[in-house]
Amino acid sequence: MGSQMVEDGKKVENRIVIIYCSKTGFTKKYAEWMKEQLSGKMSCDLIPYKERRKVRFGEYDTVLFGGGFHAGQINGLKWFKAQMQKLPARLRQNGKIAVFATGAMPAEAPDVEKSMRKNFTEQEWAQVKTFYLPSGLCYEKMGVGDKLMMSMFRAMLKEAKVDSKMQQIVAHSFDVTRKEATVPVVEWCVHAASR
Numbered sequence: 001m002g003s004q005m006v007e008d009g010k011k012v013e014n015r016i017v018i019i020y021c022s023k024t025g026f027t028k029k030y031a032e033w034m035k036e037q038l039s040g041k042m043s044c045d046l047i048p049y050k051e052r053r054k055v056r057f058g059e060y061d062t063v064l065f066g067g068g069f070h071a072g073q074i075n076g077l078k079w080f081k082a083q084m085q086k087l088p089a090r091l092r093q094n095g096k097i098a099v100f101a102t103g104a105m106p107a108e109a110p111d112v113e114k115s116m117r118k119n120f121t122e123q124e125w126a127q128v129k130t131f132y133l134p135s136g137l138c139y140e141k142m143g144v145g146d147k148l149m150m151s152m153f154r155a156m157l158k159e160a161k162v163d164s165k166m167q168q169i170v171a172h173s174f175d176v177t178r179k180e181a182t183v184p185v186v187e188w189c190v191h192a193a194s195r
Contacts, residue, residue, distance in 0.1 A: 014042040014193040017060045021049035021067040021076030026102045026135030037186045062096045069103035102135035136175040
């Protein structure tokens with residue numbers, strides 16, 4: 001594991017790329033933790049979304065994309081899905097593409113999988129392994145538009161008399177990131193690389 005044969009008989013290390021789109025820092029933190037854990041097992045490149053055009057997908061054996069949930073959409077995923085159609089067939093057909101999303105919902109929330117699925121067509125869903133990692137909210141790093149949207153969301157919850165616990169959760173910044181939450185993603189990456 002951790003290497004593959006190339007045509008001239010030399011062994012080369014398996015390579016994974018993690019591209020992440022992080023507005024408030026949670027997705028970046030998870031991506032850095034994943035790189036840290038994978039680095040001893042394979043070659044791992046970490047690419048921030050703003051540098052995404054530098055990625056040469058053909059150089060990688062496994063591709064991982066991460067973005068935060070924003071109004072039900074995974075940040076940056078539209079771009080990544082457009083790239084998926086151009087990825088080498090060996091990646092698309094061999095289960096070597098994954099997406100992780102971060103958000104304020106607890107991992108066990110019943111709407112997590114439903115929210116994830118809404119971001120993909122049936123064909124894309126079949127090609128991509130998905131993961132959800134609970135992260136939090138950081139009002140201090142949000143832009144004005146995001147703060148306004150969250151203010152409207154809080155007002156909507158209050159008006160709809162939604163569970164007061166939910167209202168309390170979104171009332172303030174919080175961080176529930178845990179390095180241990182990356183374990184299933186890292187294990188998937190190692191397994192995907194060995195195929």
